[in-house]
Amino acid sequence: MLLIDKPKGMTSHDVVDVVRRATGERRVGHAGTLDPNATGLLIVGVGREETRKLEELTRNTKKTYVADIYLGEERDTDDIEGKVVSTSEVKPDLEEVKKVMLEFVGEQEQTPPQYSAVKVGGKKAYELARGGKEVKIKPKKITIYKADILSYKYPTLKVEFEVSSGTYIRSIAHDLGRKLGSFGYLKDLRRTKIGEFSVDTAKSLEEIKQLQQ
Numbered sequence: 023m024l025l026i027d028k029p030k031g032m033t034s035h036d037v038v039d040v041v042r043r044a045t046g047e048r049r050v051g052h053a054g055t056l057d058p059n060a061t062g063l064l065i066v067g068v069g070r071e072e073t074r075k076l077e078e079l080t081r082n083t084k085k086t087y088v089a090d091i092y093l094g095e096e097r098d099t100d101d102i103e104g105k106v107v108s109t110s111e112v113k114p115d116l117e118e119v120k121k122v123m124l125e126f127v128g129e130q131e132q133t134p135p136q137y138s139a140v141k142v143g144g145k146k147a148y149e150l151a152r153g154g155k156e157v158k159i160k161p162k163k164i165t166i167y168k169a170d171i172l173s174y175k176y177p178t179l180k181v182e183f184e185v186s187s188g189t190y191i192r193s194i195a196h197d198l199g200r201k202l203g204s205f206g207y208l209k210d211l212r213r214t215k216i217g218e219f220s221v222d223t224a225k226s227l228e229e230i231k232q233l234q235q
Contacts, residue, residue, distance in 0.1 A: 024066040025224040033058050041066050044233040053080040062213035063221040083187055086215035091179045091195045096205035100135045100192035112204040113176050122201045123169050131161040135192050164189040
């Protein structure tokens with residue numbers, strides 16, 4: 023089992039390919055997908071036994087993220103890769119942000135982003151959305167255990183979230199912007215923990231590549 027600090031610009035599957043080449047093992051899997059724009063902790067299992075453990079290892083496990091949320095704009099993908107669809111001149115102050123952030127803590131229903139891998143009618147939502155089709159995704163229960171503001175200088179809000187498995191931080195950014203009377207999208211995301219596993223003990227992809235030498 024490897025703890026890897028995924029760099030920006032790579033898919034989680036790209037990381038798996040690097041591990042396959044470095045270890046010579048074909049059976050490699052990962053737990054908890056990170057979007058290409060996100061960085062941080064990715065747990066990778068190498069070999070038959072370890073890949074079987076992945077789901078059990080991360081099922082119902084809390085995850086911790088540090089997110090940069092950009093206020094005043096809304097994008098179709100709810101992250102920096104999407105097209106701007108709405109803008110707002112509303113500039114909420116810190117007290118307003120603190121008040122609204124408190125409303126997000128606890129158990130709730132969350133609707134995943136249209137541009138996500140959630141299956142809708144047997145197809146991935148993002149495939150339907152890219153095809154110009156309207157996507158209706160059912161909300162699901164999630165829990166936000168902690169939402170601590172690390173810094174705020176409009177338009178960028180940096181927050182540390184501790185959430186249940188399956189929570190979309192992009193959706194939080196979208197919903198937060200709406201509740202503030204403005205708009206918002208996820209500008210940057212870093213996963214720092216999965217359960218008891220921390221990115222502080224993770225290896226860089228360059229260190230993994232050196233296994234080949």
